[in-house]
Amino acid sequence: MKILSMPVMKETDMPSDRKNIFDPHENDPFYSEAMRGLRAKVEHRIDAAGFRALGVTSAVAGEGKTKIAIQLAVNVASTGRKRVLLMDLDLRKSDIAREMRIGATPGLSEYLSGSVSREEIIRITSTRGLFLIPAGKPGSFPVDMLAGEKFRSFLKELRGHFDLLILDTPPILPVPDALTISEQLDAFILVFRLSYTPHKFFRQAVDELGTGKIMGVVLNGDEKKSDNYYHKYYGKYYQVAHTEGKRS
Numbered sequence: 326m327k328i329l330s331m332p333v334m335k336e337t338d339m340p341s342d343r344k345n346i347f348d349p350h351e352n353d354p355f356y357s358e359a360m361r362g363l364r365a366k367v368e369h370r371i372d373a374a375g376f377r378a379l380g381v382t383s384a385v386a387g388e389g390k391t392k393i394a395i396q397l398a399v400n401v402a403s404t405g406r407k408r409v410l411l412m413d414l415d416l417r418k419s420d421i422a423r424e425m426r427i428g429a430t431p432g433l434s435e436y437l438s439g440s441v442s443r444e445e446i447i448r449i450t451s452t453r454g455l456f457l458i459p460a461g462k463p464g465s466f467p468v469d470m471l472a473g474e475k476f477r478s479f480l481k482e483l484r485g486h487f488d489l490l491i492l493d494t495p496p497i498l499p500v501p502d503a504l505t506i507s508e509q510l511d512a513f514i515l516v517f518r519l520s521y522t523p524h525k526f527f528r529q530a531v532d533e534l535g536t537g538k539i540m541g542v543v544l545n546g547d548e549k550k551s552d553n554y555y556h557k558y559y560g561k562y563y564q565v566a567h568t569e570g571k572r573s
């Protein structure tokens with residue numbers, strides 16, 4: 326299991342109504358740099374293993390799944406090498422459409438309940454090569470929807486149309502949704518938020534998911550290291566990345 330850490334974002338760097346999450350220069354340079362590292366590792370791994378459908382999950386809510394799923398999708402699509410589909414499978418707490426300022430309905434739940442066609446739910450985003458399927462209106466039985474044959478065949482179809490599917494799933498411990506679809510996905514990225522999630526919850530999530538299915542763990546909210554730390558270990562590389570991140 327590979328481990329990668331994401332630093333704490335500065336308060337002012339978090340998305341607000343005035344900020345556009347697609348503008349990498351508006352982000353915290355430490356966070357952007359860590360995200361580029363995550364993107365490179367994920368791409369390397371999926372290319373080597375031939376993975377196409379990745380879930381992003383965590384033990385409990387609020388660990389940063391949605392943030393990481395969005396940023397990873399934007400970063401992979403931005404390289405221009407892959408057509409990426411980001412899909413919100415958190416039918417109970419669907420945040421992606423709002424974060425990306427794209428209409429929340431119709432979405433997956435409308436498609437699965439048969440009221441719209443699949444063409445109506447695939448949105449084009451402002452990032453070239455990145456498409457989005459929002460969760461739609463929360464249905465009464467999200468697990469049944471995700472466990473059904475319609476979702477299974479839809480996912481198969483999508484694999485044929487995109488190079489990478491990134492699926493933002495609900496947390497593992499409170500609800501069975503992620504485990505329900507686990508067998509249909511190639512691998513999961515497990516997000517663990519430091520100083521937030523009790524370790525025993527994390528261990529329980531790893532047990533439930535099974536280590537074989539976990540491609541890597543993202544330690545979210547890691548301590549930001551001082552400039553000296555980066556200079557010592559990264560030297561010039563750090564200087565370049567830091568300056569790039571600051572450019573506006």
Ligand SMILES: Nc1ncnc2c1ncn2[C@@H]1O[C@H](COP(=O)(O)OP(=O)(O)O)[C@@H](O)[C@H]1O
Nearest residue numbers: 332333334339386387388389390391392545546
């Ligand atoms: N590395 C981080 N540093 C600071 N805040 C973060 C970080 N990652 C996520 N957040 C914030 O934490 C909250 C929960 O993140 P979110 O991605 O919605 O979690 P989840 O999807 O796991 O419930 C959001 O307000 C998000 O902006």
Ligand SMILES: [Mg+2]
Nearest residue numbers: 390391415420
């Ligand atoms: Mg979320």
